[in-house]
Amino acid sequence: MTGLHVFDMDGTLLHGAASVELSRHLGTFDEANAIEAGWVRGEITETGFWEQMLPLWSTATESDIDEAFDNAGWIAGVREVFADIDRRGEHSIVISQSPHFFVGRLRGWGAHRTFGSLVGPHMSPDQWSLLTARHKVDITRSVLAELGVCESRCVAYGDSTSDVLLFEHLHNTVGVNCQESLRSSAAVVYDGDDIRAAYTLGRSLLEQSTTIRSESVS
Incomplete structure (x- = not known):
């Protein structure tokens, strides 16, 4: 699945x-x-x-x-997490308000897709396309529909107010060293220096969602 x-x-x-x-x-x-x-x-x-x-x-x-x-200063385990997601036949995307010319380099580390603000030092403001918190929800929903994946099989990982809308939209959410404004919206919270541990929590949420869905169908 x-x-x-x-x-x-x-x-x-x-x-x-x-x-x-x-x-x-x-x-x-x-x-x-x-x-x-x-x-x-x-x-x-x-x-x-x-x-x-x-x-x-x-x-x-x-x-x-x-x-x-x-x-x-990358948190430990980023490449390993992307690799494990790929090995399982699942999909990883990174959505950030930072410049896409920086975010996009995570594809070289194994992220399947990346989304960021289209800005650059040699672009005029009328050429900018700034990514917002609302875009995080819209992009996620669009990718889910394209892949044919239901929301119960989606996990979001975030840390700040820009992730609140997405966390409110999804059930499976992991706050990573997150601000207080996000903690109340997160299903679980991880504090530490290794994204592999946060990803383990995310996998547990997926397993719980699968169990609940199977029980409701039966």
Whole structure:
């Protein structure tokens, strides 16, 4: 029986934020960290965030992004989890508000599909396509329909307010080192440094859903 595993990236698979990791590599960490902190406090709008952040990456090359990605603070076990999902004939997707040019590199680690904001240092604001919390729900529902997978066979993993809508929509949800705003919406919570442990909790939720469904059918 197939299944779908939906992962947030920043704060879930990655300690911190991709924007800060890339800026750290480019030598603009302090500026990026201040912008990120302002956005978290609600002092900077989402559009304002990118207006301030993107110029910090104006000199970035593909090699720079590769190196920043490889050296970022990933939680342990990301590749192993993607590999196990694939081995079971299930599907993994990553949905993040971070730039897709960074998120998309997780396909090289085994994620089946990746979704992120379409922004870049050389794009004008009218070309941007920002991914929102609502998009996380819509993308998940679209992939489930495309794959023919029911929601009871879907697990979401997240950490912040951007995951609340998705967690409210699904039954099988795992909060990973999550904010208080998400803990009340999560079916289970994992605190630690290894996504394999959170994934084990997710698999347990799938097993419980399968058992309940089998009992209701019988």
